[in-house]
Amino acid sequence: MSNNQLTTNTPKANRHDHLIIKSMISPNARVLDIGCGDGALLELLRTEKNIDGRGIEISQKNVNHAVAKGLSVIQGDADSDLVNYPDKSFDYAVLSLTIQATKNPKLVLEQLLRIADYAIVSFPNFGHWKIRWQIMAFGRMPVTDKLPEQWYDTPNIHFCTVKDFASLCKTVNANIEEAISINGSGKELSNDIPFFIHNLLGREAVFLLSKNK
Amino acid sequence: MTNHQNSPDHSNDLTDKAQTRHGSPSQNITFENTELKLESGATLSPFTIAYESYGTLNADKSNAILVCHALTGDQYVASTHPVTGKEGWWETLVGPGKPIDTDKYFVICTNVIGGCMGSTGPASINPETGKTYGLDFPVITIGDMVNAQVHLIDKLGIDQLFSVIGGSMGGMQVLQWASKYSSRVFSAIPIATAARHSSQNIAFHEVGRQAVMADPEWKSGRYLEESTNPRKGLAVARMAAHITYLSDEALHSKFGRNLQEREKITFGFDADFQVESYLRHQGFRFVDRFDANSYLYITRAMDYFDLFAEHDGVLAGAFKDTQTRFCVVSFTSDWLFPTRESRQIVHALTANAANVSFVDIESDKGHDAFLLNEPEMFSAIEGFISAAAKQKGLSESDNHKEIS
Numbered sequence: 001m002s003n004n005q006l007t008t009n010t011p012k013a014n015r016h017d018h019l020i021i022k023s024m025i026s027p028n029a030r031v032l033d034i035g036c037g038d039g040a041l042l043e044l045l046r047t048e049k050n051i052d053g054r055g056i057e058i059s060q061k062n063v064n065h066a067v068a069k070g071l072s073v074i075q076g077d078a079d080s081d082l083v084n085y086p087d088k089s090f091d092y093a094v095l096s097l098t099i100q101a102t103k104n105p106k107l108v109l110e111q112l113l114r115i116a117d118y119a120i121v122s123f124p125n126f127g128h129w130k131i132r133w134q135i136m137a138f139g140r141m142p143v144t145d146k147l148p149e150q151w152y153d154t155p156n157i158h159f160c161t162v163k164d165f166a167s168l169c170k171t172v173n174a175n176i177e178e179a180i181s182i183n184g185s186g187k188e189l190s191n192d193i194p195f196f197i198h199n200l201l202g203r204e205a206v207f208l209l210s211k212n213k
Numbered sequence: 214m215t216n217h218q219n220s221p222d223h224s225n226d227l228t229d230k231a232q233t234r235h236g237s238p239s240q241n242i243t244f245e246n247t248e249l250k251l252e253s254g255a256t257l258s259p260f261t262i263a264y265e266s267y268g269t270l271n272a273d274k275s276n277a278i279l280v281c282h283a284l285t286g287d288q289y290v291a292s293t294h295p296v297t298g299k300e301g302w303w304e305t306l307v308g309p310g311k312p313i314d315t316d317k318y319f320v321i322c323t324n325v326i327g328g329c330m331g332s333t334g335p336a337s338i339n340p341e342t343g344k345t346y347g348l349d350f351p352v353i354t355i356g357d358m359v360n361a362q363v364h365l366i367d368k369l370g371i372d373q374l375f376s377v378i379g380g381s382m383g384g385m386q387v388l389q390w391a392s393k394y395s396s397r398v399f400s401a402i403p404i405a406t407a408a409r410h411s412s413q414n415i416a417f418h419e420v421g422r423q424a425v426m427a428d429p430e431w432k433s434g435r436y437l438e439e440s441t442n443p444r445k446g447l448a449v450a451r452m453a454a455h456i457t458y459l460s461d462e463a464l465h466s467k468f469g470r471n472l473q474e475r476e477k478i479t480f481g482f483d484a485d486f487q488v489e490s491y492l493r494h495q496g497f498r499f500v501d502r503f504d505a506n507s508y509l510y511i512t513r514a515m516d517y518f519d520l521f522a523e524h525d526g527v528l529a530g531a532f533k534d535t536q537t538r539f540c541v542v543s544f545t546s547d548w549l550f551p552t553r554e555s556r557q558i559v560h561a562l563t564a565n566a567a568n569v570s571f572v573d574i575e576s577d578k579g580h581d582a583f584l585l586n587e588p589e590m591f592s593a594i595e596g597f598i599s600a601a602a603k604q605k606g607l608s609e610s611d612n613h614k615e616i617s
Binding site: 145 | 570599603
């Protein structure tokens, strides 16, 4: 791999869920991004919110890219490595589009709430109408542009709907401070519409959680 | 070579010298009236530290990077070696415009205590006897090496090092610095290293030491007085060690079973195979530049290194509340200091919520990879250092200010 490939940072549009996560995070916060990929969100938060950020990423290639960009990222796994972090060592623990790929989402969520004051979780909503439609109409596991893998080679082993996630929050005694869903064109759904519509029209959802005292 | 080589420096103009003589062959400083208290309980006094420096120390002395060398390395990190005439051992990484940019940073590399390139070691004169120390030289540790470096850094008036970097035994020194002198280390880059020397590595070192001591010319360590030289023993030690720096893959792709300047095997014990010839060459080239007793002492220092034990078996204790930023680097084919040992360091650091980056570089070059052209390592180090510089507020203008 050439030096060039590693350091080149082609500008690309920010992910919708990243922009929402950014809006939830206060400036100068300490942020742990679990499943940070090549560090796009950390970089965005560093530039625009002056955060003190750390990342964990499972792909070594992504880690090396992120470190070359000057980000503090280690190779690791949400399922096994969060236990190493001390309690309340961050203001925010972010899990963006990663929870569905963890082996034990409940434990991971509990760890997030232990490590940080706030947990921010974004995930693809399996209750989205397109997904429901594919199962209902074709009787096949859904494949969409955002979830392009076939059932046998997807890393996403624990899909959930917005409703499912809200119920997990209750189970782990997490307080939902804010919940935002975005539709297929990346627009935020209004908070005025009923919850079941979010569960139907939201392609992705972002939850800001705190630990119930 | 200049006439400064090996001339003790008792003057106080050291920093002036340091800034005017960057890049030139070794400077050294002798601490005449300072006792270096060793971990064994012994003391070393006087002691000399030979070092090289490159670049310019800025006005507030905040841009210094200490490079720590490995077992058989020395202070010639980015300048021509006076004995071998070869270029510096880390010129791929250190120099103008390189990832450790000597146009921006003041880079220091010292010969470790116990070494044989100008710092006090077993080949130095023991002031009590007027003869070379030989085995009367006290056993030294990685901690002692670092404590000696601290004396030099103090003398240079540097309060906090911007970074400490090193591979293998150099990485052990980095960890020791970060553990014991945390507040004096802004960032740390331990590469291909471990927080304690493994049983396997101690075993390899023991083979090397026994090879040296089995050479009749070693004369119980008094070969300098007897005008002998345990060349064969030291060469064998180097040959055995050299294998551990490579990998099966690297040896296979470099040599395979190729024969050395012959069509077929000779049914004898000549170096039939290229790999044999290569190892013999490595062994005999090494003895020209290295002292056999230094080899014993420095391997011992590595064997004794154990940051776990110093903190009741919990490595996290070595980095309690550290504010240092870390970049831990390992290589996939390194079986001497395998990735899992770097990962232990990373886990200990995360347990302290430390600021840590960790890259495991895909390479088939084995342990040696840290000294070779590994673009991914360079880009990781460069990215880490420039982010750290920003954090520390090392601006361009600062870097070009001279000491007035």
